[in-house]
Amino acid sequence: MDFRPSSAQQMLVATAREVLRKECPPELVQRLALDPRGFDDTLWRRLAELGWPGLLIPPEHGGSGGSLLDVILLVEEIGRAGLPGPFVTSAVAGTTAVLAAAEADARRRLLPALATGERLVTLAVLESSASFDVDAVALAGAVPGRLTGSKLFVPDAHVAHDAIVAVREQGDVSLLLLPLDRAGLARLPLDTMSGEKLFELTLDGVAVSADDRLGRAGEGRRPLAAALTAGALARTAEMVGAAQRVLELAVEHARTRVQGGRPIGGHQAIQHACADLVRDVDAARGLLYAAAWRVAEGLAAEADVAMAKAYAGEACLAVARRGHQIFGAIGYCEEHPLHLLHKRIHAASLDFGDTPLHLETVARAIGLA
Amino acid sequence: MDFGRSPDEEAFADEVRRFLAEHPPERFPLDGVDAGYGSGAHSHAFMRALGERGWLAMCWPEAFGGQARPMFLKLVLLEELALAGAPFGPLAGSWQTADAIIAYGTERLRRELLPAIARGEATFWQGYSEPDAGSDLLALTTEAKRDGEHWIIRGHKIWSSHAGVSTHGLVFTRTSREARRSRGFSMFVVPSTTPGMDIRPIRSLTGDIYHYEVFLDEVRVPADLMLGPEGEGFVALLNGLDSDRFWGRFYKAPALLRVLRRLVDYANTTVVAGAPLARDPVVRRRLAAMAAEIAALRLLFYRAACLLRDGAPITYETAVAKVYADETGQKLARLGLELLGPWGVLRRGSRAARLDGDIAHAYLTSLGHTIAGGTAEVLRTTVAVRGLGLPAEPKAR
Numbered sequence: 001m002d003f004r005p006s007s008a009q010q011m012l013v014a015t016a017r018e019v020l021r022k023e024c025p026p027e028l029v030q031r032l033a034l035d036p037r038g039f040d041d042t043l044w045r046r047l048a049e050l051g052w053p054g055l056l057i058p059p060e061h062g063g064s065g066g067s068l069l070d071v072i073l074l075v076e077e078i079g080r081a082g083l084p085g086p087f088v089t090s091a092v093a094g095t096t097a098v099l100a101a102a103e104a105d106a107r108r109r110l111l112p113a114l115a116t117g118e119r120l121v122t123l124a125v126l127e128s129s130a131s132f133d134v135d136a137v138a139l140a141g142a143v144p145g146r147l148t149g150s151k152l153f154v155p156d157a158h159v160a161h162d163a164i165v166a167v168r169e170q171g172d173v174s175l176l177l178l179p180l181d182r183a184g185l186a187r188l189p190l191d192t193m194s195g196e197k198l199f200e201l202t203l204d205g206v207a208v209s210a211d212d213r214l215g216r217a218g219e220g221r222r223p224l225a226a227a228l229t230a231g232a233l234a235r236t237a238e239m240v241g242a243a244q245r246v247l248e249l250a251v252e253h254a255r256t257r258v259q260g261g262r263p264i265g266g267h268q269a270i271q272h273a274c275a276d277l278v279r280d281v282d283a284a285r286g287l288l289y290a291a292a293w294r295v296a297e298g299l300a301a302e303a304d305v306a307m308a309k310a311y312a313g314e315a316c317l318a319v320a321r322r323g324h325q326i327f328g329a330i331g332y333c334e335e336h337p338l339h340l341l342h343k344r345i346h347a348a349s350l351d352f353g354d355t356p357l358h359l360e361t362v363a364r365a366i367g368l369a
Numbered sequence: 370m371d372f373g374r375s376p377d378e379e380a381f382a383d384e385v386r387r388f389l390a391e392h393p394p395e396r397f398p399l400d401g402v403d404a405g406y407g408s409g410a411h412s413h414a415f416m417r418a419l420g421e422r423g424w425l426a427m428c429w430p431e432a433f434g435g436q437a438r439p440m441f442l443k444l445v446l447l448e449e450l451a452l453a454g455a456p457f458g459p460l461a462g463s464w465q466t467a468d469a470i471i472a473y474g475t476e477r478l479r480r481e482l483l484p485a486i487a488r489g490e491a492t493f494w495q496g497y498s499e500p501d502a503g504s505d506l507l508a509l510t511t512e513a514k515r516d517g518e519h520w521i522i523r524g525h526k527i528w529s530s531h532a533g534v535s536t537h538g539l540v541f542t543r544t545s546r547e548a549r550r551s552r553g554f555s556m557f558v559v560p561s562t563t564p565g566m567d568i569r570p571i572r573s574l575t576g577d578i579y580h581y582e583v584f585l586d587e588v589r590v591p592a593d594l595m596l597g598p599e600g601e602g603f604v605a606l607l608n609g610l611d612s613d614r615f616w617g618r619f620y621k622a623p624a625l626l627r628v629l630r631r632l633v634d635y636a637n638t639t640v641v642a643g644a645p646l647a648r649d650p651v652v653r654r655r656l657a658a659m660a661a662e663i664a665a666l667r668l669l670f671y672r673a674a675c676l677l678r679d680g681a682p683i684t685y686e687t688a689v690a691k692v693y694a695d696e697t698g699q700k701l702a703r704l705g706l707e708l709l710g711p712w713g714v715l716r717r718g719s720r721a722a723r724l725d726g727d728i729a730h731a732y733l734t735s736l737g738h739t740i741a742g743g744t745a746e747v748l749r750t751t752v753a754v755r756g757l758g759l760p761a762e763p764k765a766r
Contacts, residue, residue: 002675271753275753
């Protein structure tokens, strides 16, 4: 057993931390939180120059051929900086779906632009059942034919070029890659508590042909599961990174905020709350790394991923809530970073399967009938 | 990163499992109760069996009769034993004492005690706490006074686990008054049969005998049974605390996993209102959440293990892991009692008891775990002050 990242991974993390410190400071995060697009093109191009969108993509298609564990370490830093935007949606989940589903010519066509960050894809999976269970996909897909219905909670659809749409075909699931400007498609924004950019995607007789397929008919289950796994782990990394930031801010506040003549962190009530922040962050991070390592090694990891996501969802939210208590009134202000981190954790806890969904996976894995 | 077992570790785990299959743990006679920490009951017979396999000394340097095997094999052994519910209560304490003797023990301790530890014959109780020195250990009043080639110890120790069934006590004493409150303490390894020691049982709220109090009245101890440098006992103890917390709780995660598996089996086979308990979504979620907690707990300990193995500094990691172990254990015991309902409170041996009454025992014993070996409060303070750099509260002088 070894918890140390490789030297390449340490370099990736150190670079990410430095770049994000400089180019994604808290002021930018605050500005983006109030910005209707919530997206900074210059910053995205900068991240693309660093090769981040291509981390998972093999070198022959313009990426750097990293592992999911590498990506997880990067996303943890993204979460720590509170960087909003489509990285997890497109560069992790969407890219994983393309990698897992697309045949040779589609890979050649799609991956290079994904690697450079010029092309962004989103995933349109959820419907009114709001369940990430693959079996919940109900939108009827007839290819060639016309699609009518709606997809919900589609992230970053305002900046994405294409949506990977999960449809039901002959009792199984197929994936389609649809340009978001296709006639009949509309992106209707949902107003979220977190500020995450989520949309309802309405399909009104959208024409689809065999060229729109991502992978073969009825074979969407496996690539979709791979994308959901990668997305779940990336969102877990985002939660862990954001919770780590809450911990750092709260400890700094406890050290420097003086009341009654001494720092509040000199009182056991605050000390013990801070100790619990450490426990929650460390425990969540351990499960995250172990699960990502198993995925990267090609080992069975379904239960590990589910545990990591379910656990982080609870633990990191507890960190955020305890953070508010430590900060007192100042943490209630819009200009303070705490609420953004808290809301990010909350949004991430729902994405790619909420806690009950993942706990059900764990329940089966531990042998509950 | 690597979160798997190495081939050597896997092969050793197989070896341990074969041993356990050939020597079913429940056949070994027990000398002292299982206090619920995960290491099972105190059994000299089981310790001797481990000694015969060469596992007690396997990680010692060859010069001390060991095989210099990697420390992580000890973790594999503890995990496999705990998963099987084996009675290895004294094991971690024996290892720690041996490590201290190897590090700074006298010739006599090395010559006499190491072989006895390796054979599984010597087991140890800790004489640290006193009636007025609990969380504030430095308030202790047990004193040792030099008398030629001997020290004479006088005092009163309490909460010493298995003192009545162990061969030696590790008795922490004051040997001089120094300006600094933390100086002037020394540790002795005292055979339990030494004249002047009165070891009296304390009945626990479980109804069993686990703790003892020890009255030391003019106990003469040869000077070469002092463990570590004179007057530096507290420094050694503090340094040892990180490994104490580690070795005192490492096996909790696999032991809790064993309990969890029994609860899963219980939920699958128990029908309530016409359906298996396992079909209740609340039960499913709570057991699944416990599984995740136990997995997280195991990793917290393995992370600390990597730091210990690599000789990296430890500030808060073992303290966090210990608190988490004990609180997770309490949570699982509570959940178990809830699942079993009225059957949960039936003790082992009772008519109609389920799961051998183990859940009731686990519930009761777990109450002591957040107190023993450093209270959850003291440890949270340690995490905050040593780990996070928050200002310490003003200390008594």
